[in-house]
Amino acid sequence: MVTITAIEGIPEVSPGDNLALLIAASLRRQEIELEDDDVLVVTQKAVSKAEGRFVDLETVEPSPLAIELATTWEKDARHVEVVLRESKRIVRMDHGVIICETRHGFVCANAGVDASNVPGGALMLLPLDPDASAQRIREGLQRETGIDIPVIISDTFGRPWRTGSTEVAIGVAGMLPVLDYVGQVDTHGRELRATWICIADELASAAELVTGKLNRVPAALIRGYAVPRGEGSAQEMVRQAERDMFR
Amino acid sequence: MVTITAIEGIPEVSPGDNLALLIAASLRRQEIELEDDDVLVVTQKAVSKAEGRFVDLETVEPSPLAIELATTWEKDARHVEVVLRESKRIVRMDHGVIICETRHGFVCANAGVDASNVPGGALMLLPLDPDASAQRIREGLQRETGIDIPVIISDTFGRPWRTGSTEVAIGVAGMLPVLDYVGQVDTHGRELRATWICIADELASAAELVTGKLNRVPAALIRGYAVPRGEGSAQEMVRQAERDMFR
Numbered sequence: 001m002v003t004i005t006a007i008e009g010i011p012e013v014s015p016g017d018n019l020a021l022l023i024a025a026s027l028r029r030q031e032i033e034l035e036d037d038d039v040l041v042v043t044q045k046a047v048s049k050a051e052g053r054f055v056d057l058e059t060v061e062p063s064p065l066a067i068e069l070a071t072t073w074e075k076d077a078r079h080v081e082v083v084l085r086e087s088k089r090i091v092r093m094d095h096g097v098i099i100c101e102t103r104h105g106f107v108c109a110n111a112g113v114d115a116s117n118v119p120g121g122a123l124m125l126l127p128l129d130p131d132a133s134a135q136r137i138r139e140g141l142q143r144e145t146g147i148d149i150p151v152i153i154s155d156t157f158g159r160p161w162r163t164g165s166t167e168v169a170i171g172v173a174g175m176l177p178v179l180d181y182v183g184q185v186d187t188h189g190r191e192l193r194a195t196w197i198c199i200a201d202e203l204a205s206a207a208e209l210v211t212g213k214l215n216r217v218p219a220a221l222i223r224g225y226a227v228p229r230g231e232g233s234a235q236e237m238v239r240q241a242e243r244d245m246f247r
Numbered sequence: 248m249v250t251i252t253a254i255e256g257i258p259e260v261s262p263g264d265n266l267a268l269l270i271a272a273s274l275r276r277q278e279i280e281l282e283d284d285d286v287l288v289v290t291q292k293a294v295s296k297a298e299g300r301f302v303d304l305e306t307v308e309p310s311p312l313a314i315e316l317a318t319t320w321e322k323d324a325r326h327v328e329v330v331l332r333e334s335k336r337i338v339r340m341d342h343g344v345i346i347c348e349t350r351h352g353f354v355c356a357n358a359g360v361d362a363s364n365v366p367g368g369a370l371m372l373l374p375l376d377p378d379a380s381a382q383r384i385r386e387g388l389q390r391e392t393g394i395d396i397p398v399i400i401s402d403t404f405g406r407p408w409r410t411g412s413t414e415v416a417i418g419v420a421g422m423l424p425v426l427d428y429v430g431q432v433d434t435h436g437r438e439l440r441a442t443w444i445c446i447a448d449e450l451a452s453a454a455e456l457v458t459g460k461l462n463r464v465p466a467a468l469i470r471g472y473a474v475p476r477g478e479g480s481a482q483e484m485v486r487q488a489e490r491d492m493f494r
Contacts, residue, residue: 003249004248094492160486161354162448164448166413197412197460198409205452206453209472210248213444239407243342246339
């Protein structure tokens, strides 16, 4: 059996907060002792807040392109400007949405720039290096608890063809994010067709069942799934350009 | 807490098998009594097998297009022919992969036609109407147990931009697959950006943590997640053409 437990009672996160300490304190209050087969999933919002990844709209000078796009779609040109700055490639622009490739290589709407769940007029950006964010939480938890468990940083991404967003992994530490069945055979001795499973994304989606969007639960503990351990990176989840038919 | 339990001991499924009866028997053996907040996830492979969704390659006469494509990519022209017959639109063809829109409207590789986990030279197709498959299992389980729980039929789909496949929902019964946060506000009183969450896909991905690919577990029970009940359909998960930037 796999269990997914909400890590509750974490206060509103502020820049400079040590997420590992906050999470360790919540675990103690919930009387949860970490185990070797646990995985911790932390939402991007909590990480970006702790890392102070905010941009004050008042400080943003929009480019002519940002002004042009914003006028067409009745948006705030400064918001569009921040999206463009966070992008290394524009994949599509339509319906008032900019699908961007972020600096990390993730493809998502508006380069992950978010105005919800942020106080005042600020925008929230993705963590600079979500793998490093995950690694810091992993190390902090290990110092606090003595247990070394994998950590996933999750975010909510839309996708083509299907309605609604799902939760995906944008950073990992202490685990291999993609399970490799290559060369393994099924019960009929035939090689499997689906040979790569992105378990980091599946774990992120599973965690969303308890973190939700409105209940202010920034982290979840998944227990009982034998995550392949290793020093993996979210870069392993970025499809290589030459194998991507939808660039 | 949300729990995900493998439904174990289901024998190899054959055409004509009643999946609801097989699952109910396994639940009894595992001494699991269904509860109102349970969701059952059943893999497409089990459903397609029970429904006899096989095509014998020997009976397939490939079209000139199928022969052309098969020659280019060193594939079996009869296999390509079956993929084309299961498609209502070709989205992309490259790297020896055909990304198809299936008759149901799902976009996936090779229209879901699968040669793994199938005995002999047959190919396995997606269920004709996965919502109806889910509904039959739901009704059968209700007859057996007296409890009416939502049922999801899941399949393994790749996606653009990200490495590896994840599990998604291709059929639902007794639930609304997409959670709608429209008009709801966050803790700062601001409307949420991500207003639609595809919980059916997240539940399918969560279930994959126990069904896996090699362990012959065709179903999982998820307990403790308050699924919005209703007479939903997998069609609600198909992005409308006019809102799809990647057709």
